[in-house]
Amino acid sequence: MGAASLDTYVHRESVIHRWSPRLKLVSLVALMFAFAMVRQLTLVPWMLGLAAALYGLSGLPVSFLRQRLSYPGLFILSLVVVLPLTVGDTVLGQWGWLTLRQEGLQATLLIVGRFLSILTLGFILLGTTPFLTLLHAMRSLGLPTILADMTLLSYRYLFEIAAMLATMQQAMRLRGFGQRRQRWLRINGQMMQQLAMLAGNLLIRSYEQSDRVYRAMRLRGYGYGGKIAVGQSAAAQPSTLSWGLAAAVLTAAVSLVIAEGLLRL
Numbered sequence: 001m002g003a004a005s006l007d008t009y010v011h012r013e014s015v016i017h018r019w020s021p022r023l024k025l026v027s028l029v030a031l032m033f034a035f036a037m038v039r040q041l042t043l044v045p046w047m048l049g050l051a052a053a054l055y056g057l058s059g060l061p062v063s064f065l066r067q068r069l070s071y072p073g074l075f076i077l078s079l080v081v082v083l084p085l086t087v088g089d090t091v092l093g094q095w096g097w098l099t100l101r102q103e104g105l106q107a108t109l110l111i112v113g114r115f116l117s118i119l120t121l122g123f124i125l126l127g128t129t130p131f132l133t134l135l136h137a138m139r140s141l142g143l144p145t146i147l148a149d150m151t152l153l154s155y156r157y158l159f160e161i162a163a164m165l166a167t168m169q170q171a172m173r174l175r176g177f178g179q180r181r182q183r184w185l186r187i188n189g190q191m192m193q194q195l196a197m198l199a200g201n202l203l204i205r206s207y208e209q210s211d212r213v214y215r216a217m218r219l220r221g222y223g224y225g226g227k228i229a230v231g232q233s234a235a236a237q238p239s240t241l242s243w244g245l246a247a248a249v250l251t252a253a254v255s256l257v258i259a260e261g262l263l264r265l
Contacts, residue, residue, distance in 0.1 A: 009127055014059035016128045019245050020238035021137035024129065027249040028054075028121050034253035035117045040263040041106050043256060044113035050252055051120040058124045065123055069116075076115050083108045131155055153213070161206055168198060 010017070016024070035047050055065065088103025126134070132152075139148050177194060238246075 007130060009060050009064060010130045012059050012128075014057060014128070015241065015245065016054065016058035016124060018239070018241060019128075020242035021129050021133050022140060023238050023242045023246040024125065025134065025137050025141070027246045027253075028125050031249050031253045032118050032121050034256040035114055035121070037257060038114060038260055039110070040260055041110055041113075042263065043259060044110060046256070046259075047117040048113055051117040054124055054249075055120055058128050060124070060127050064127060065120065068123055069119060072115075072119060076112070080108045080111050083111075153210075157206070157210070157213075160209065161202065164205055164209075165202055168201065172198065 031050075035051075038044070038047060083104040084100055085098060086101070086104060087107060088101035088105075090102035091099055092102050092105065093100045129137075135143075135148055135152055138151075139145070172194070177191075
């Protein structure tokens with residue numbers, strides 16, 4: 001679960017770490033929406049450059065981003081890898097039955113560019129701000145209490161589920177699961193059945209755990225108390241540096257939206 005932990009570098013000292021959580025949250029989310037609105041391929045290098053500049057200012061190591069991009073990267077790659085070969089009418093090259101098409105290639109580059117830029121901003125936000133501080137910032141910006149509690153519990157129990165999964169996988173290996181070498185892409189019915197049982201057991205245990213936690217919280221008065229105070233770190237007054245960073249990022253977001261509108265004319 002170490003790869004899933006996002007709090008490893010939150011105590012470092014950098015410009016982005018010192019940025020006020022509320023302003024950081026609002027500014028980076030606004031920039032993410034601006035990235036998502038981009039449809040022109042000529043703006044993709046600017047998006048990637050802006051995301052890379054912010055990541056450089058954050059002081060986070062490249063390995064932090066590389067490790068966390070691997071799984072979502074494989075997922076998005078599996079979705080867009082066929083686009084250059086199947087979408088569009090303009091042929092750029094042909095090798096036997098393989099045909100490279102311009103429209104599909106442009107769509108792939110646009111999707112990958114937006115994906116990398118938006119995820120980089122997300123990891124900057126989560127990698128430079130403690131999760132509880134970020135949650136307090138969301139609360140101070142109007143996030144309903146029930147959503148804040150659900151977010152916190154989901155984040156907390158991701159680690160519990162991962163530990164449970166590791167224990168179950170170790171028990172399966174000790175009983176001989178995975179010892180026999182399988183041919184690539186060859187479906188083994190017995191293995192699939194065992195993996196399905198593993199997933200089912202994990203879901204049932206997770207449900208039972210969540211039910212126990214909810215009952216314990218209700219016994220301790222959850223749902224009957226008063227208003228919870230917003231954290232001091234989120235409620236502190238932003239510094240001049242924070243306002244400057246927020247103004248710069250919001251200006252970049254607005255500029256991207258304006259450029260997108262002008263390029264469409």
